[in-house]
Amino acid sequence: MLGLDPDPAALWPQSGGPAQAAGTPADAAARAILAHCRALIDATAQACVAVKLQLARFEVLGAGGWPVMDELAAHARSLGLLVIADGKRGDIDVSAEAYACALVGGLDTPFGRIDGLGADLVTVNPLMGRDAVEPFVTAARRSGGGVLALVRTSNSGAADIEDLELAGGGTVWERIAAIVDELGRPAVGEAGLSDVGAVVGATEPRHLTRARELMGNAIFLLPGVGAQGGRVEDLAPAFAPGRAGGLVTASRSIANAHLRAGGEPARAAREEAERLRGATWALADRVLGR
């Protein structure tokens, strides 16, 4: 899966640099980021099942960020890709509902309906508990999408809170995993997968076996491959329920593949995406005994 995490200081040359820029800095950066991300999608679509928008990189563009995300989501959908809104939102009832309307569904107002981003999957932060996650599950279930809750993340700080041992046994992240499993249970489909998945970092593969024990039906979003040091080969437990059990996401290692491999950025990105897909499917098929 392609992560869209555009750094305005590291865009592909053909995206239009500052020399060609007109308008405000924000307008120029937004236009170049749109061109860069569209080219990335076009280069890798054949090797991907989804694109993941890192919302922070668009929010930082201010007013111009949302239209860029909207256009990229539409473009990805037109190529048959799923869209993941990676915003890690989490808040109390009415606020969580508003976020869910923004990212997954839409909002009916006295002024008419305001369409949301229309993402298929949305990442959420469960620190505030079940009632901060449920509005996202409800909205996603209504639209046929799903939710991916942070369970055990890929950053080193994950040890500070997520790994704390509980008096009742297990860790904080294992307790979150139990909530994910419970929230997803009413919607386990024929393929054995539910609509409440988990973000489980690829940087600590030792957690994956335990995570799969606790969440047998959850789709795992697996960040941390590539720039953060994780390796596809270590992710076997994710694929126990099937090929769709794990979504391997890479952002910088695809977008910046030409800096390592040389050559044209689009070609290097496609080759890196194809390499990741090949490694992922080979691993999944080995796990599944195919």
Add this chain to the structure above:
Amino acid sequence: MLGLDPDPAALWPQSGGPAQAAGTPADAAARAILAHCRALIDATAQACVAVKLQLARFEVLGAGGWPVMDELAAHARSLGLLVIADGKRGDIDVSAEAYACALVGGLDTPFGRIDGLGADLVTVNPLMGRDAVEPFVTAARRSGGGVLALVRTSNSGAADIEDLELAGGGTVWERIAAIVDELGRPAVGEAGLSDVGAVVGATEPRHLTRARELMGNAIFLLPGVGAQGGRVEDLAPAFAPGRAGGLVTASRSIANAHLRAGGEPARAAREEAERLRGATWALADRVLGR
């Protein structure tokens, strides 16, 4: 403090209803929300020290949401009010930095500088650990602002994760409180307050004494008064370091005061904000022995 949490279905009548609306539903809703929030700020500014923007309610407006927040933040600042961006963001390094640039600072790009929202304080979610919070602290410290980390929130789901007992003693939220205290220590000012504060719900006042023990220098943002059931009179421990030790925030109870009290919305909102301010200062002065 005034919370801006605008529900497009419950705006003040003078904000311009659907009958007067032109343009897309999103444009019309954004215009009416801007008018509603400006009127709320104008009505209550004399009784408030800050406005808190609930980012979800603006994100749900799509592309039109950011300019409305930007204008409201500028308007609040022009009246001498602090601006709090309540987005509860939290993510890995580069993403947390992007959010911090969006909400607190600004981003220098090859296209020029993109200004952020310029908030004075920003709420963050610490589930992912210290390294998900530090970029916000760094950005806020640079601009003279501060960070408010979720510690013990006001929703009932807070019991699911935040209240879990740890094998090493204490709870998850108490461990987060220790991190807040530690992150803020390098920047405790003359008034005895640091630039890393805590969100501590007013709905469970029994936690406040313990929270104050663990975070002696933190500003407490105290949501949950009013619509969620919390009472100012129960918040004494927040004010131990001084009048500025606690920020009592109310959104719906101010915006919808006219539905209870009758009369003109702006007048009812001002009276409710003045009542809350009076109760807050009286409590703080009692705590401080003045």
